[in-house]
Amino acid sequence: MKTFFMIGWRNLWRNKRRSLVVISSVALGIFAMLFSMGFMNGMNRQMVENTISTSLGHVSIHYKGFLDDMKLEKSFVPSTSLLDRLESIQGLAFAPRVKMEGMIRSSEASRGVMIIGIDPEREKSVTKIFDYTKKNEKSAYLSDPGRHDILISQTLAEKLDLLTGDKLVLMVKGHDKEIVGMAFRIKGLFQSPLDSFDKFVVFTGITALQEIVGIKDRISEIVIRTPHRDLVDEIAVRIKTFIKTPGVTAMTWKEMAPGLMKAVILFDNMMYIFFAIIFTTVVFSIANTLIMAIMERFREIGVMKSIGTRPSWIGAMVMFESINLGIAGMIAGILMTMIVVIPLSFSGIDFSFYAESMRDWGTGNVIYPVMKTRDLIVCGIIVLTTTIAAAIYPAIKAARIKPLDALHHV
Amino acid sequence: MNIIEADKIKKTYESNGLSVTALGGVDVAVKKGEFTALAGPSGSGKTTLLNIIGGLDAPTSGSIKVDNVDLAPLKAKALAEIRLTKIGFVFQAYNLIPVLTAIENVEYVLLLQGVGKKERRDRSVNVLEQVGLSDQVNRRPHELSGGQQQRVAVARAIVSEPAIVLADEPTANLDQKTGAKLCDMMRDLNEQKHITFLFSTHDSMVMERARRLIHLIDGKVVKEESKGKK
Numbered sequence: 001m002k003t004f005f006m007i008g009w010r011n012l013w014r015n016k017r018r019s020l021v022v023i024s025s026v027a028l029g030i031f032a033m034l035f036s037m038g039f040m041n042g043m044n045r046q047m048v049e050n051t052i053s054t055s056l057g058h059v060s061i062h063y064k065g066f067l068d069d070m071k072l073e074k075s076f077v078p079s080t081s082l083l084d085r086l087e088s089i090q091g092l093a094f095a096p097r098v099k100m101e102g103m104i105r106s107s108e109a110s111r112g113v114m115i116i117g118i119d120p121e122r123e124k125s126v127t128k129i130f131d132y133t134k135k136n137e138k139s140a141y142l143s144d145p146g147r148h149d150i151l152i153s154q155t156l157a158e159k160l161d162l163l164t165g166d167k168l169v170l171m172v173k174g175h176d177k178e179i180v181g182m183a184f185r186i187k188g189l190f191q192s193p194l195d196s197f198d199k200f201v202v203f204t205g206i207t208a209l210q211e212i213v214g215i216k217d218r219i220s221e222i223v224i225r226t227p228h229r230d231l232v233d234e235i236a237v238r239i240k241t242f243i244k245t246p247g248v249t250a251m252t253w254k255e256m257a258p259g260l261m262k263a264v265i266l267f268d269n270m271m272y273i274f275f276a277i278i279f280t281t282v283v284f285s286i287a288n289t290l291i292m293a294i295m296e297r298f299r300e301i302g303v304m305k306s307i308g309t310r311p312s313w314i315g316a317m318v319m320f321e322s323i324n325l326g327i328a329g330m331i332a333g334i335l336m337t338m339i340v341v342i343p344l345s346f347s348g349i350d351f352s353f354y355a356e357s358m359r360d361w362g363t364g365n366v367i368y369p370v371m372k373t374r375d376l377i378v379c380g381i382i383v384l385t386t387t388i389a390a391a392i393y394p395a396i397k398a399a400r401i402k403p404l405d406a407l408h409h410v
Numbered sequence: 411m412n413i414i415e416a417d418k419i420k421k422t423y424e425s426n427g428l429s430v431t432a433l434g435g436v437d438v439a440v441k442k443g444e445f446t447a448l449a450g451p452s453g454s455g456k457t458t459l460l461n462i463i464g465g466l467d468a469p470t471s472g473s474i475k476v477d478n479v480d481l482a483p484l485k486a487k488a489l490a491e492i493r494l495t496k497i498g499f500v501f502q503a504y505n506l507i508p509v510l511t512a513i514e515n516v517e518y519v520l521l522l523q524g525v526g527k528k529e530r531r532d533r534s535v536n537v538l539e540q541v542g543l544s545d546q547v548n549r550r551p552h553e554l555s556g557g558q559q560q561r562v563a564v565a566r567a568i569v570s571e572p573a574i575v576l577a578d579e580p581t582a583n584l585d586q587k588t589g590a591k592l593c594d595m596m597r598d599l600n601e602q603k604h605i606t607f608l609f610s611t612h613d614s615m616v617m618e619r620a621r622r623l624i625h626l627i628d629g630k631v632v633k634e635e636s637k638g639k640k
Contacts, residue, residue: 003521010509303505306466307566308494308522310487404466407501 008320026329038369057223075218091227095122102172117209145205149187153198195359286390302406311399326387414440419472447620456610498567500577557588577609
């Protein structure tokens with residue numbers, strides 16, 4: 001077989017220009033595939049990371065059903081043992097939150113919002129709201145969880161015609177089912193990469209919010225950031241064993257945002273369908289080249305059969321030619337991708353000119369492509385499948401050449 | 411002992427409703443160690459007979475045995491095996507594999523037979539020496555002259571020590587001098603190594619060198635003559 005592989009390889013270079021055209025088409029296909037895959041990986045990763053960083057965290061401890069119905073009845077007092085055990089996991093950060101729906105009013109307009117009461121210091125290690133907050137002489141991050149300060153997004157400030165330092169009225173339903181309203185001063189403005197988040201979420205100090213709604217030291221959830229995203233499932237299972245309060249559970253970001261997970265899977269599958277279409281055209285390109293090569297070597301193949309080469313070996317030789325074309329194209333394609341994608345994975349691709357749409361997607365303005373081993377494996381499988389599929393008909397045709405017909409061929 | 415036994419071989423071709431007889435009942439027997447020429451003008455059936463003996467074509471009727479193996483019932487794969495193990499071929503147009511060097515072309519047959527790498531290389535070097543090409547082993551066919559290419563083809567045909575070497579007008583594409591040299595070389599191999607040769611020709615120079623001549627005209631054996639060693 002080694003010899004037939006070698007003959008296949010040398011045959012490839014008998015018509016250099018033709019082979020190079022096919023190799024280039026495979027290489028461009030691979031490049032298009034890996035580059036778009038890398039781009040999509042980067043988008044997906046940033047989309048997920050931004051969702052985790054703005055609100056979800058990796059894991060959240062809360063009452064079952066809390067996410068569907070954020071009522072104050074579904075608040076709880078975290079036990080000291082739970083907090084101690086969370087503290088004991090190395091590299092793990094967590095922050096308590098009170099989370100509820102309510103309304104903010106300015107003199108100009110009012111708006112329904114999600115109000116998140118946070119411990120400003122603890123929140124820094126769990127989400128990126130601190131990073132997203134503008135820090136200048138007018139705007140600053142929350143400092144005291146008991147003060148009636150509030151962080152709202154730049155988008156919301158513009159819609160409600162508010163500036164930092166202005167007062168707004170926060171209206172929520174208290175623990176006693178009564179609507180309570182309280183004035184809060186805008187301490188700072190933030191801008192996250194998620195447009196939907198900015199339009200809907202405001203932050204206050206946790207103690208201030210607990211006082212207003214009258215839940216004392218009860219909280220809605222504990223948001224957790226694990227040392228690494230891959231550890232999320234494992235740590236969530238451990239955390240569940242720490243929880244002793246009936247009805248309270250731990251959920252991973254994947255469980256909390258199933259739509260996001262589905263979107264990521266959908267994007268991946270869409271890419272594979274896209275590649276299947278690209279490589280269907282590559283199949284015909286390779287098959288066409290092989291048929292031409294076989295017709296040119298009709299007599300030669302006849303001689304090989306005359307001197308005792310079995311039909312299956314002739315078929316294998318054609319198959320190797322096809323695989324050689326594919327492998328050469330794949331190596332060229334991977335090299336092209338590495339030359340382009342590796343620098344871009346550090347510098348990123350700036351889509352600031354498309355900022356509004358990028359905020360809708362929640363990816364951020366700069367996309368950092370990510371090459372995954374999985375994509376290289378998929379690429380290898382696709383190339384191998386494609387080249388074998390392309391060679392089937394030419395290989396059968398070559399194997400069936402009758403030596404006598406070929407010897408008479410001029 | 412007969413290496414070839416062709417008995418009442420007939421071959422007719424159908425073309426546009428017409429039946430053309432290429433061989434009309436030929437009996438030929440070739441013994442081990444013979445150096446035999448099938449002689450005759452173009453269209454006399456020499457090549458058709460060689461193709462049938464070589465298992466490349468099937469007779470319309472009659473039987474053919476090569477080294478006591480009846481070719482009639484054999485399928486394509488088994489015929490390929492017979493061609494590989496019992497027959498060496500030399501073609502008019504050299505027909506070497508262009509992407510292989512001289513020694514790789516010779517080794518190719520041994521490789522198909524499953525001979526080990528070292529033995530394959532040693533035997534090929536040895537055979538290329540016998541045909542006077544020991545200094546050309548690593549050249550590809552396009553780097554060799556017509557005569558040299560045909561010597562490589564002879565080396566490829568004899569390297570596996572087949573029962574018989576079939577050569578279809580081996581000197582037809584060579585000039586007179588080169589053709590004569592090739593013919594002498596084949597005869598030397600026949601004398602020294604006792605390799606059986608059966609070749610077709612219409613060249614008087616080649617016929618002169620044959621030990622036995624079978625004359626074919628219009629698909630029939632018209633005359634046989636044997637000559638002693640010169």
